[in-house]
Amino acid sequence: MNIAILGSGNAATHFGQAFQALGHRIVQIYSKTKANADALAFALHCPSTDQLSQLQRDADLYLIAVSDQAIPALAETMPQDINGIVVHCSGATDLNILERFKNAGVIYPPQSLSKNKTIDFSAIPFCVEGNNEGNTEILLQLARTFSTRSIYCDSKQRLAIHLSSVMVNNFSNILYQFAYELLEEHNISFDLVRPIILETAEKVQNHVPITVQTGPAIRGDEATQQKHLKFISNKPDLQQIYQLLTQQITKRK
Structure with missing residues (x-):
């Protein structure tokens, strides 16, 4: 498949590399x-090219890989005499943003894409x-x-997948980050909580999240909750988050 990519950031980079690895041909890169x-x-x-007027017209696929905010303007100004399928890769952008084109679609990977981190698309x-x-x-x-x-x-x-x-x-x-800053404030390494982060992530691979919920809220341990809140009394934003999340966990007991 001959593919033109509109964009030059993280998504464009990963998609371009992945397409080529599968034997597809990248025929052009556009960026403003x-x-x-x-x-x-x-x-x-x-x-x-940095000129939409110079966009090749004979590609099989035109991948719009720009920020969500930039998609509408780009879609509106792209040449309309394109026979290939014009797609975006946004989770939060409706398909109808591409209604100008005869052939259109979406191919969205629910994954965080960082330019310098290899992604296993499989x-x-x-x-x-x-x-x-x-x-x-x-x-x-x-x-x-x-x-x-x-x-x-x-x-x-x-959109539900994107929000999730x-x-x-x-x-x-x-x-x-809140945890990192709290630990740093007390001269403790964030490395100490990395194992519990991994443990929680591994549990939800095979269970409904609430069924593996642990901690003072699910146990109804109000004494510990109050101790926590007192400990972060100088951090009203964190207190508010703590209380809101605790309420949500308690509701699901």
């Missing part, structure tokens, strides 16, 4: 910043949607060359 387009194009051994269940049955099937077949766990889901389902991903990834990570 020429230097960024050139850098990724150099890595993927293909031409680059472990990610890609979420796919096309604007008709034929395009859905093409995109599903493509996604399943990455991962056999890839599935069809509509825009509403994909934010909760288990971004929200968890800021809690890790």
Whole structure:
């Protein structure tokens, strides 16, 4: 498959590398910043451009891999005389943002993508949607060359997956940061809690999360809860988070 990539950041980089590893041909990189387009194009051994008017028209797939905020404007200004399938890879963006195009779809990996960290796409269940049955099937077949766990889901389902991903990834990570800062304040290494982070993550691979919930809230240990709250009395934001999460755990006892 001949593929043009619009974007030059983390998602564009990982998708470009993964497509090439599977034998697909990257025919062009577009970025509004020429230097960024050139850098990724150099890595993927293909031409680059910073002009949408110069976008090649004969690719089989046009992957929009830019920030969610940038997708609408880019989709609106892309040439419309494209026969290939135009797709974005956003979890929170509806398919209808690409309604200008005859062939359109979404191929969304619910995964945090960092440019300098290798991603094993085979472990990610890609979420796919096309604007008709034929395009859905093409995109599903493509996604399943990455991962056999890839599935069809509509825009509403994909948004639910994206929101859930934010909760288990971004929200968890800021809690890790709160813990890191609290430990650092008391001259304790964050390394001491890394094992319990892994233990919790491993448990939920095979269980409904609430069934493996532990700690003072699920036990109804109010004395320990009050001790914790007193300990962080100088951190009102953290106190508020602690109380809210404790209430949610208690409700599910």
